[in-house]
Amino acid sequence: MFTIIRRIGAITRLIEIDSNQHFKPLKLNNDLFIYIIRAVEQPGMFLAQLADAVQIDRTTSFRTVKGLVNRGYLTLKNDPDNLKIKRVYPTEKAQQIYPELHAYEVEKSQHLLAKLSKTEQATLAQLLDKLQV
């Protein structure tokens, strides 16, 4: 069953190639769009939390967030109770572009799952959730 691990990796890389091309014009390629989506959906996560949520290296995450702050998509706020952490919030600009970013996700998902019935889709989701890394 080691083919499953190969298949999952291959699918991810293909999706990554596609999303890179798709978001190149907006300069939100290389998973940048993922950060915006997450920040909008769950505002107030601190940096390490966000990095864990998207499962991307902390250094890379840190620099990515920094870049998105510079470009006006995100803001960082110090926490009054914890001097160590900085919480990430979406700006108005992020809110505005969110629908477009999420639409891409939905569209890609639909295409990815097109050959599966609704029942099969639910089964797949359930099985994926039982995987442990």
Next chain:
Amino acid sequence: MFTIIRRIGAITRLIEIDSNQHFKPLKLNNDLFIYIIRAVEQPGMFLAQLADAVQIDRTTSFRTVKGLVNRGYLTLKNDPDNLKIKRVYPTEKAQQIYPELHAYEVEKSQHLLAKLSKTEQATLAQLLDKLQV
């Protein structure tokens, strides 16, 4: 069902972090071990073919193979019938290390799928094969 796309991406990145750490001592991190596995299992693919098989960018693949040739894991041979292509073959060194590399894949797969019954594993494999990118 867009959560499926997120879940697949997260799993892949977690596996990548693990494999990077695991293969660091052998300097076969960053998917290098994948190339050796493929070259052993299907010798004679040409460069672009191998890149497509592992779903990794051709430039990156090219350089990776070049590096593995320098390090004695792979060899490149010109094709007598097609001057454009170069075919990739494993060396003895690659053959020798293959069992260890494949064992990692198997071990990781077992852990990943540990919570699933044999039937569920088969279902998952079957559903993943029906996904289209």
Next chain:
DNA sequence: ACCTTTTTATTGCATTTGCAATTATATTAT
């Protein structure tokens, strides 16, 4: 209260990555 360990953010630095362009060969169309 104090010491130890852990967690978070941050920076330096070398490596890796991948887009875009180039060259050469092969394939297809006319």
Next chain:
DNA sequence: ATAATATAATTGCAAATGCAATAAAAAGGT
């Protein structure tokens, strides 16, 4: 046969990546 198109390998270059180290704060143990 020739021209146009497509495919493969390759290189330059700038950007992205991630390991290792550092500093500061928090959490846990005694």
